[in-house]
Every structure is written in structure tokens, then in C-alpha cells.
Amino acid sequence: MKTGIVWFRQDLRLSDNPALRAACKECDLIVPLFVAEPGSQSVANLGAASKVWLHHSLRALKDSLEARGSTLLFLEGDAEELIAAVAQFFKADALYWNRCYDPAAIKRDKKIKKQLQQLNPKSFNALLNEEPWNTVKADGTAYKVFTPYWNARTKSLPGEKPLAAPSTIACSEQIRGLVNSRQKSRQKKLPLKHLDQLSLLPKLTWHEPMMSGWTAGENGAKRTLDAFLKKNASDYKQYRDIPSVDGTSRLSTHLHFGEISPRTVFYKLLNGRRDVSELNEGEHTFAKEVIWREFAYSLLFHFPHTITKPLNEKFANFPWESRYGKHLRAWQTGQTGVPIVDAGMRQLYATGWMHNRVRMIVGSYLVKNLLIPWQEGERWFRDTLLDADLASNVMGWQWVAGSGADAAPYFRVFNPVLQGEKFDAKAEYVKQWVPELRNVELRYIHKPWELTSAQKRSLNYPEPLVDLKQSRQRALMSYDRIK
DNA sequence: TGAAATGTTGGGGCG
DNA sequence: ACGCCCCAACATTTC
Secondary structure, eight states, X not given: OOEEXXXXXXXXXSTTOXXXXXXXXXOSEEEEEEEEOOTTSSGGGSOHHHHHHHHHHHHHHHHHHXXXXXOOEXXXXXXXXXXXXXXXHHTOOEEEEEOOXXXXXXXXXXXXXXXXXXXXXXXXXXXOSSOGGGSOOXXXXXXXXXXXXXXXXXXXXXXXXXXXXXXXXXXXXXXXXXXXXXXXXXXXXXXXXXXXXXXXXXXXXXXXXXXXXXXXXXXXXXXXXHXXXXXXXXXXXXXXXXXXXXXXXXXXXXXXXXXXXXXXXXXXXXXXOSSGGGSOHHHHHHHHHHHHHHHHHHHHHHOGGGGTSOSXXXXXXXXXXXXXXXXXXHHHTTOSSOHXXXXXXXXXXXXXXXXXXXXXXXXXXXXXXXXXXXXXXXXXXXXXOTTOOHHHHHXXXXXXXXXXXXXXXXXXXXXXXXHHHHHSTTOHHHHHHOGGGTTSOHHHHTOGGGSOHHHHHTTTOOOXXXXXXXXXXXXXXXXXXXX
């Protein structure tokens, strides 16, 4: 009789879950476990929006485990101690998990692998299509430029066929009974929590409208992917840039929590076609975006210091603004006086999501027009985005700042007026999120500061924090100093 | 996965 | 008819 613990982390699904699959194959009894850790490793460090999603995703995972005769145990505290306690309680002799890639998690996992050797811990890859250490240049160093990385990666796409979800997951009355009872005596040895006790949901109900357009969990992820491939993938190249159009995949959060695997994404995207060259333009562009995600994980793995420090060392002495509290708060709350920027920041705060085109615009504005360090933007996004993902977020912000891999050249300063006029030509997006401007004439709506002062007074919309032309010049001069 | 400045071209108004 | 100028439209370069 062999009992195995499956420790769920960023792999909240049953399909294409190699750790779960291996456990089912090798064990007679499975103990599915989720640990809410304090400190930097996981739950305690998540932004409020991410926590809400995690709550719903864990609920969905528990439901689908229960539908297969199993359940999900929740514990709160140090993972190593609690896994040891679970192993002792159930007399488990095996431990399975799928890998995480942020440095704190790697450190934790290494330690657990060493300390819990008696459980013969086995780790697998579920979060990425390819391990970061497998795609390196001929000289053994990591790629820093996307295109050669993409060329190297496309040779092995679509990759392996995703694993099916196990039809049954061996469980025992002991496990199920434990989860459902509230007996104090048992709780002494194993302080099980209910999902609600993990306090992932905020006390106030702001999160309810936030989640209205989403279905967290594996089934929601599958439906989202299928709908995207059927409806929007072919037009992805043109529509993904229009923030008022639902033209993106909306898969980021599902991928972040591992509710769906990139293997599954590629397998369904390719749909029998041999490689990416057989995809149409939209599908091809989408494939690149999924590989951008893997590129981000490769960068995080090979250059973990870039979480806080610029990849390009020249930027170590960049002359950022030093007292920027007021401007930062105006940016965070969508009160910069630049309509497309404020629209994006308000969408983020209200919904936990922002359209990717707008992420670039607000990023460029923070870093270049306001000269605020990219780390501040990275932190705010990590706190407020449902899809907050250390790898993608850090790469994205360093890209915007010009300090990262394959970054936008420093002189590439977005003009939010032109970006607005180009990608939100009818101002539908701005009107949705900045209702003060709904009645402004179209030719002024992306630059309301050009209205007469009488017209402006009636709007109750802030004056711009900085002059766009001047702040652009200032940014170019600043970047000039580190050249 | 830019924008602005500068350069070039060509049609049309006009003397 | 012709040259000149203006300037939009497009192309190139520069930041």
C-alpha cells in the first residue's frame, strides 16, 4: 500500500498534470494538498485581486477532485512542516509536485527535496512548454533577444500531447471524512482549514463585480481557450490592439495559476498542423505571445536578480525622479489628466485586468513621462492584476523602461494622444472608463487640455500632471546621460 | 510592440 | 505653355 501526497501550487488542474498523473500511476492512495504559506513564497504575498482568483480556482479544483471521488486538503503555514505532518498523519511515502520558477519557490523546493528525502519527492513540469534550462544558446548562455529564442523554440512545437485527466483519483474514507468533519481532536495533529478560513476573499464585496466576466478554474480556462480559438484567434493580429474590442485571448490568469497548460494551448492551436509555419497570421501572432511568456520565465530563471535590478547594467544609475509620491498616486488612481492612461488605470483597479496595448501606454507614461522607476509600476501591477505573474510582469516593465531583454530602445517614448487616436479612434474605451469625458468632442477627447478653460471647468477632469512634449524631452535627456 | 524632425516628390494654383 | 511656389503625402533619419 503506497500513499502519495500531491502538492498543488501553480498547477490548479487535473488535465495535463504530470505530478498528479505520476502519483495516480505509482500510488494506491492520493492525498491532494494545498498549502497557504506566509512570507514571500505564495499566498501571503499575493495582491488582493490574485487572492480572489486563487480562492475561486481552489474551489473549482476541490469540486473537480470531489467529482472524481477525491478531495482537497487545505493547510496554512510553513510548507515543509505541514507536508511532514501530513505524511506522518496518513503514513504517506511519496511526494509529487509540479515546478515553480521564481527564485523564492526554487529555494523552498530545493530545501524540501533535501529535508523530506524519506518521501522521495518527485517534481515535474506543468507550467511551461519547455524547461528554461533546455533552451540556451550554443555557448550555453541564456537568450536575451526574443527572435532567436523564438526560432530555437519553434523547432519543437507543438511538443508533446497533453495528458488526460485521471478518471478516478484513489481516496479513502479517512481523508474525505477528515476534510468534512470539524473534530477538534484530529485538528490537533493536522490543523486542516476550510477554504474560507484561508481568508483569500476580502471582507468587503468589491471583488464580486471584478470576477463577473471570468470563470476561475480548469473548466473556465478550457472554455476560454476554445472560444478564443474558434472566434478570435484568426483576427488576433489586428484586434488584439484595440482595447475596446474583446480580441485578446484572456488566458493570462488561467495560465498563471496553471488552470490550463501551455502544452494544451499549443496542441489545440496547432490542431493537427505540423508546426507554426502552417498557422494563419493571427494564430501565428498568438503563438508568439505564448512563447513570450516562456521567454519571460527563461529570463526569470537565468537572471533572477532582474526582479528588482535592471538587466542592462547601464540603467543602474538612471536619474529617476526622487520625490514622486503625488504623481505615482495620481497614476495609480487614474487621475493623470491623460485620458487613455486614466482609462487603463481605472480599468485595472475596477476589474483586475488591463488591455495589453494600454499596459504599454500606461507603462511608458509612468517610466518616461513621469520618470518614476519601473519597479513602482511593477509592484502596482503585481498588487492589482488578477494575472499578476512575476516573470511576465518583470519582463514587461523592464521592456517598457528600456532596461530589459529585447527592450524598446530608450528613445521609444509613446505619445498617449497618438496611441489613443490610433487604437481607440472612436474613444469607446476612454468613454467607458473616464465617463467625465463622454460628451467631449471626438477631436479633443484624447487631449482635453486643448479645450477652452470654460469647457474644461464643466468637465471635472484633472489637468495633465506634466506637459507631454516637455516630459518627452526630459526623458530623452535622462536616457542620454546613461548612454 | 514609436514619434518627431527632416527630406523628397508631385499635383495644382497662379503669374 | 512654362516655371515657380505651396504644401500635402509619403519616405527617411534621427532621437
